[in-house]
Amino acid sequence: MIHAAEGLTATALWFPAAQDCELRAEPLGRVIAGQVQVCTHFSGISRGTEALVFNGKVPQSEWARMRGPNMEGDFGFPVKYGYAVVGQVEAGPRELVGRDVFCLHPHQDRFVVDATQVTPLPEGLTPARAVLAANMETALNIVWDAEILPGDRVAVFGAGVVGALVAYLASQIPGSEVILIDPRSSRQVIAEELDVIFAGAGHEVDGFGAFDILINASASGEALAAALDMAGQEARIVEASWYGETSIALMLGGAFHARRLKLVSSQVGAIPASRRARWDFSRRMAKALELLLDGRLDVLISGETKFEDLATVYPSILSDPDTLCHRILY
Numbered sequence: 624m625i626h627a628a629e630g631l632t633a634t635a636l637w638f639p640a641a642q643d644c645e646l647r648a649e650p651l652g653r654v655i656a657g658q659v660q661v662c663t664h665f666s667g668i669s670r671g672t673e674a675l676v677f678n679g680k681v682p683q684s685e686w687a688r689m690r691g692p693n694m695e696g697d698f699g700f701p702v703k704y705g706y707a708v709v710g711q712v713e714a715g716p717r718e719l720v721g722r723d724v725f726c727l728h729p730h731q732d733r734f735v736v737d738a739t740q741v742t743p744l745p746e747g748l749t750p751a752r753a754v755l756a757a758n759m760e761t762a763l764n765i766v767w768d769a770e771i772l773p774g775d776r777v778a779v780f781g782a783g784v785v786g787a788l789v790a791y792l793a794s795q796i797p798g799s800e801v802i803l804i805d806p807r808s809s810r811q812v813i814a815e816e817l818d819v820i821f822a823g824a825g826h827e828v829d830g831f832g833a834f835d836i837l838i839n840a841s842a843s844g845e846a847l848a849a850a851l852d853m854a855g856q857e858a859r860i861v862e863a864s865w866y867g868e869t870s871i872a873l874m875l876g877g878a879f880h881a882r883r884l885k886l887v888s889s890q891v892g893a894i895p896a897s898r899r900a901r902w903d904f905s906r907r908m909a910k911a912l913e914l915l916l917d918g919r920l921d922v923l924i925s926g927e928t929k930f931e932d933l934a935t936v937y938p939s940i941l942s943d944p945d946t947l948c949h950r951i952l953y
Contacts, residue, residue, distance in 0.1 A: 624715065624716060624717065625714050625716075625717060625720045629653070631651040631733065632648050632649065632650055632651055633648070633650075633651045633731055633732055633733045633734060634646050634647065634648050634649075634731065634732050634733075634930075635649060635703055635729060635730065635731035635732075636703065636705065636729065636731070636933055636934065637701055637702070637703050638676065638701060638702050638703070638704065639701045640679075640701070641678055641679030642678055642938065644934050644937050644938070645934050646930075646931070646933065646934045651733060651734070651735060654714045654715060657737060657738055657739075658715060658735055658737055658738060659712045659714065659716070659719055659735070659736060659737075659741055660712070660713050660714035660715060660735050661708075661710040661711065661712055661713070661724060661726060661728075661733065661734055661735075661741065662710050662711050662713050662733050662953075663708055663709070663731065663732050663733060663734070663953045664709050664710050664711065664723070664750045664751075664952075664953060665708075665709045665750055665751055665753075665754050665950050665951060665952060665953065666705060666708045666709070666728075666730045666950075666951045666953070667707035667708075667754030667757070667948045667949070667951070668705070668707075668730075668937075668940055668941070668946070668948065668949040668950075668951065669705075669707060669757065669758065669784070669948070670783070670784075670940070670941055670946045670947070670948075670949070671783065671785075671842060671864075671865070672865065673704065674941040674942075675865070675867045676704045677937070677941055679698070680867040680868050680869075681867060681868075682867060682868050683698075683699075686698045686699070688892065691704060691705070691706045691727060691729070692706065692727040692728065693726075693727065693728045693729060693734070693740070694729060695729070703729045703731075704729055705728065705731075706728065706729070706757050707725075707756065707757045707758070708725070708726050708727075708729075708730070708731070708734075708754075709724070709725050709726075709744070709750040709753045709754055709756075710723070710726070710733075710750075710953075711723050712724055715738055716738055719741070719743070722743045722744075723743070723744045724741035724742060724743050724744065725741065725742050725744060725753050725756045725912060726740055726741045727740070727757060728740075730930070730933065730951060732953050739905070742905065742908045742909055745912055745913050745916065747916055748912060748913075748915055748916055751921075751924075751950065752920060752921055752924070753912060753915060754924075754948060754950055755784065755788070755915055755920060755923060755948055756908065756911050756912050756915060758784045758788055758923075758948065759788055759911040759912075759914055759915055760891060760907055760908055760911040761785050761788075762785055762788035762789045762792055763907065763910065763911055764889060764890075764894070764895070764907070765785070765789050765838060765863045765889045766789060766793060767895045767897070768861055768863075768887060768888075768889035768895050769789075769793075769838055769859060769861045770836070770859060770897075771793050771796055771799065771835075771836050772796070772835075773796055773797040773798045773799065774797075775793075775796070775798075775799050775836050776800045776831070776832060776833070776834045776836075777793045777800065777801045777834065777836045777838070778801075778802050778804060778828065778834045778836070778837045778838070778850065778853060779793065779801065779804065779837075779838045779840060780804050780805070780837070780838065780840060780841045780843070780846035780849065780850060781805060781839065781840040781841025781842070781846065782803050782805035782810035782813050782814065783840065783841070783947065784923050784947050784948050785840045785863065786803065786805070786840035786841065786863075787810075787813050787817060787923060787947075788923070789838055789840055789863070790802075790803040790819045791819065791917075791920070792914070793836075794817070794818065794819050800820075801819050801820065802819070802820040802821070802822055802831060803819045803820065803821050803822070804823075804827075804846070804849075805821075805822075805823065805841070806823060807944070808823050809945065811823070812922070813922055813923070813947075817920075817922070832855075833853070833854065833855025833856070833858070834853050834854055834855055834858055835858055835859070836858065836859050836860075836861070837851075837853060837858060837860045837861070838850075838861045838863055839860070839861070839863060839864055840863045840864060841864060842864040842865070842866060843864070844871030844872065844873065847860075847862060847864075847871065847873060848873060851874075851875075851879060851884065851886075854882065856882050856883065857883045857884070857885070858882070858884055858885070859884075859885045859887065860884060860886045860887070861887055861888075861889050862886065862887070862888050862889070863889045865890075894907060923948050924947065924949075924950050925945060925946055925947035925948065925949060926940070926946065926949045926950070927949070927951070927952055928940070928951055928952065929951075929952050930951050930953045933951055
């Protein structure tokens with residue numbers, strides 16, 4: 624066990640109220656047996672979820688279920704939130720000290736957590752790309768929930784970070800035909816970099832054929848409706864978006880029942896039942912990090928900001944529709 628210096632403080636990003644943020648200094652807890660102290664290299668902003676938290680759009684009914692590991696406060700504000708941090712262990716068990724690790728933790732320059740909460744980066748994975756780990760973990764869970772098989776024709780709606788990662792993973796399944804759909808033409812470069820077919824609007828997939836699996840990662844009710852229209856007989860539609868307090872209208876008449884379509888949800892907070900007997904969260908996170916070894920995934924990093932400037936620019940990062948994963952440099 625290597626101990627840390629006494630009396631250290633940390634700086635973290637807090638939301639005192641809706642649409643307000645600030646950097647706060649706070650005491651750093653003493654490292655005890657079974658814990659590690661981590662000095663942060665990078666954190667990543669997950670635009671969709673963090674925007675809901677920042678804007679106070681998390682329904683009170685979901686406050687308990689939406690709590691993130693190491694989050695402080697609550698969604699009624701003030702709250703400290705975030706879940707993509709990469710840093711180096713500087714105190715704790717000797718086998719971990721000096722290792723670069725990923726941790727589900729809010730934006731903070733130094734922190735103390737149980738050693739079981741950090742996952743060492745695999746050899747060859749840069750800390751700068753490892754900020755995508757939480758998104759990759761979500762994408763992996765979605766692919767599991769989608770039950771994609773070799774040869775399946777797959778449509779993914781939404782070329783944000785999670786949607787792009789889902790399309791990337793699906794395209795690795797032998798014989799699969801994957802198309803990434805997003806109305807923003809600027810997202811075509813992502814599909815091209817990841818070697819996935821891109822469509823800017825629903826009509827562009829005419830002639831592609833009926834789909835076996837359709838995944839909505841766009842947080843758009845219109846996209847979900849389009850998925851139902853494009854689904855083949857007994858196809859599986861996975862809703863991977865989270866809408867917060869927003870309601871959507873969905874027509875389940877027409878051919879929905881005649882085609883015996885399956886509409887299922889996917890949420891990263893639980894491992895699919897088909898894998899739960901063999902997989903735990905630690906194994907899933909380790910696999911997510913391993914899946915990030917492909918350097919092409921750097922295309923999903925859309926910008927970088929110094930931590931000391933974060934409180935000033937955070938609202939604009941969330942409001943910019945071109946933001947993918949925005950990386951924070953410490």
